[in-house]
Amino acid sequence: MNAAKRQIALVGFLQAQNCTTIPAAWRHPDARHDVTSVGFYQHIAKVLERGLFDLGFFDDRLAMPDMFGGDHKHTVENGIRCVKLDAVTVLTTMGMATTKLGLGATYSTTYFPPFHIARVFSTLDHMTGGRAAWNVVTSVNDNEAKNMGLSQAPDHDTRYDQADEFMEIVHGHWDTWEEDAIVADRDSGLYAHGDKVHRLDHEGSHYRSRGPFTVPRTPQGHPVVIQAGQSGRGIEFAARWGELLFMANPDIGRAKENYVKVKEVIGAAGRDPEQVKIANLTFPVVGRTMAEAEDRRAAYDELPNLIDDLSLLSEGLNFDFSDKALDEPLSAEDVEAMTGIQGIRNQVIEVTGKQTPTLRDFVEVSGRGRLAHPVVGGPVELADYFEEWFTTPACDGFVIAGTHMPGAFEDFVDLVVPELQRRGLFRTEYSGNTLRDHLGLSQPQLGSWKR
């Protein structure tokens, strides 16, 4: 791609829940609480589309954060991500209120059959005229397993091995219908060419799926695949399948290193690194001026409770911290038993230099449950930040997370987007209609995913 035309990709990080990723979001004075209403989500979709975002995407978790103390009372009483709606259903209503905005949702390969997910997302791609994306996750904790019929989550690398086979099936089904299969010719009586619709007949180590698939080829060929693996195995998976990758790099130095590394892994997997975009997770706190933004941040820091941190640490690490004292070192067995998001555990060990950190170390270093590493500023400071990361390059775009809804997106769109546009870093209108058009991703060829 021509370097002069490279543009920032913007992704709105959405939750179909009672708060943003930060539980305190619902306590914010400007937060809307009508989070089970269609109007709430359609409003957010329109804000993002007004801001010319590439897409909005919903995260997902298949359980309430009730790992801490094995009890959900604290979860619902404190509003710690206790409401969680089905993302694709919500997304569909957002698609009806917009015409250009890309629409992504997270679905787990560990708990749904591949045929089902292939069908859900290809249907969404048809219903939105080519704006659908699927964020592929393997899930995190045992409470999800318990809700979905297993007693515990499969181990980390097994989940990814299974997910590889899952993706082969999903892509296989997506490629079942050749583009010109349907003729619907009344005169000859031919609806579709029998030899242009294929059966998959997959029999593997984890799955069997026969086909033929029941959804014709979609406007984007297939929905855009999002992935956010951060571990070695996760990055290997992302490099094979992902088209838009989310990273959570804490600083530009790390981001730059990882950007080069991940693009190399993509190349080594036989794919074009230009055809895979990397977006870094960012928490902006925006004001009209730096002073206003700092005041907003200070006010926000008053909102979280310690129980928010403890609850989300437990569910994220798949480890119950409820009988641990805040300032006692945990045992080596405890640290070993944290089988959830490894990145959190590794970061705490690395930053503290302790193999057995205390619970307080986990709270303070991870910042989980709080506004941990926000980018605070007025339009100029924020645009400076985005410009530096983008041009370094440390990423191709940003996953914009919100302090509260819908105000955080409204502020971003009204204050930051115009400054990025003024600098020529961001589009001033959509140049196409599909999510692939927005991201500069080409249409996938049949079978191009095969190694």
Ligand SMILES: Cc1cc2nc3c(=O)[nH]c(=O)nc-3n(C[C@H](O)[C@H](O)[C@H](O)COP(=O)(O)O)c2cc1C
């Ligand atoms: C921006 C972002 C969004 C994510 N959304 C989800 C999600 O909705 N559900 C989920 O189970 N995991 C989610 N994850 C976690 C990743 O899928 C992945 O498991 C995590 O980054 C750890 O990497 P690993 O699986 O390679 O250990 C997200 C990660 C990032 C950076």
